[in-house]
Amino acid sequence: AQSVTQLDSQVPVFEEAPVELRCNYSSSVSVYLFWYVQYPNQGLQLLLKYLSGSTLVKGINGFEAEFNKSQTSFHLRKPSVHISDTAEYFCAVRSAGGSYIPTFGRGTSLIVHP
Amino acid sequence: DADVTQTPRNRITKTGKRIMLECSQTKGHDRMYWYRQDPGLGLRLIYYSFDVKDINKGEISDGYSVSRQAQAKFSLSLESAIPNQTALYFCATSVSGQETQYFGPGTRLLVL
Numbered sequence: 206a207q208s209v210t211q212l213d214s215q216v217p218v219f220e221e222a223p224v225e226l227r228c229n230y231s232s233s234v235s236v237y238l239f240w241y242v243q244y245p246n247q248g249l250q251l252l253l254k255y256l257s258g259s260t261l262v263k264g265i266n267g268f269e270a271e272f273n274k275s276q277t278s279f280h281l282r283k284p285s286v287h288i289s290d291t292a293e294y295f296c297a298v299r300s301a302g303g304s305y306i307p308t309f310g311r312g313t314s315l316i317v318h319p
Numbered sequence: 320d321a322d323v324t325q326t327p328r329n330r331i332t333k334t335g336k337r338i339m340l341e342c343s344q345t346k347g348h349d350r351m352y353w354y355r356q357d358p359g360l361g362l363r364l365i366y367y368s369f370d371v372k373d374i375n376k377g378e379i380s381d382g383y384s385v386s387r388q389a390q391a392k393f394s395l396s397l398e399s400a401i402p403n404q405t406a407l408y409f410c411a412t413s414v415s416g417q418e419t420q421y422f423g424p425g426t427r428l429l430v431l
Contacts, residue, residue, distance in 0.1 A: 214359065237418055248323070248409055248422035249362075256418060295361060299418065305369075306352070306377070307420070311361035 207232040209298045211310035219318050220288055226281040226313045228296035235301040238279040240270055243293040243312075252294070255279065266290070291317045322346045323423040325410050331429045332400050340395045340426050342410030349415055351393040353377075353385060356407040356425075365408075368393060369415070400430045 212227040230236060237256050241249040253264025260272040270281045279296060293314050299307040323344045332338050342351065349370050354362040364377030366385040374385060382404060386394045397404055410423040 211361075239418070241420075241422075246424075248424045249411075249420075250422065251419050254418060305350070305413075305415075306364060306367060309354075309362040311359060 207236065207298050207300045207308050209296050209308055209310040211294075211296050211313050213313050214311065215314045215316065217316045217318060218286055221285050223284050224282065224286050224290075224315065226294050226296075226315065228279045228281065228310060230277050230279065230296075230298040232277075232298060232300050237299045237301055237307075238270075238272060239297040239299070239307060240264065240268070240279070240281050241295045241297060241309075242266075243295065245292070249295060252281070286315070286317050288317050288319060290315060323410060323412055323421055325408075325423040325426050327426060328424065329427045331431065333431050334401055336400050338397050338400055338428075340397075340408055340410075340428070342393045342395070342423055344391050344410075344412045344421075344423075346412055346421060347390075347414075348412035348421070349390060350413045351387065352411040352413075352420065353383075353393065353395045354409045354411065355379070355404075356409060362409065365395065397428075397430075400428075402430045404428065405430045 208231045210229045239254045240252040242252045243249045255262045255272045263269045293312045296310040297307040352367040353365040368387045384396045408426045411420040413420045
């Protein structure tokens, strides 16, 4: 079984400040990890993913995430946020050897204030 | 043009009515999914299909049914709508061997 926990339901931050959105997962086997972003009134789109290799993954719009196997975490970071980063962010996990269906977290609402 | 489209985008219906939500894709993907999104609960999988002849229940399939009419079309039906099916519904696609899912814009459903 696989599960994912997003530790913060809402993260307020000022423009140009750094941000970290936290994600922890649980799985008995190797995993693939994803971050998706949902802008207001839109569907989800992939921000970045970890499948294998380097544990530091870079995505679109200046975001990056680090896979930490010992901590079972995949936290999302951005050194300087913009107003346009205001959105809902979803972490997802998929067991590498099992079902091809990822499990999504409950989402973190990033609110960037001017 | 969008690769994954959903119709309608918004729908208001009454308890007990049968409704259908439709999803079409031009990406040529073999796999299609239906999710519902509720505030604070994230995305939950309703049904998924790996090809035209394959239909699988997801986490919360009770009260829903699906039809995969063609590789490009995947419909979700609520046989007798109830108020707790009020939610935002997303269709998604992917291709076997690749991990990324591509989402439609969503259908906002209100059951009165």
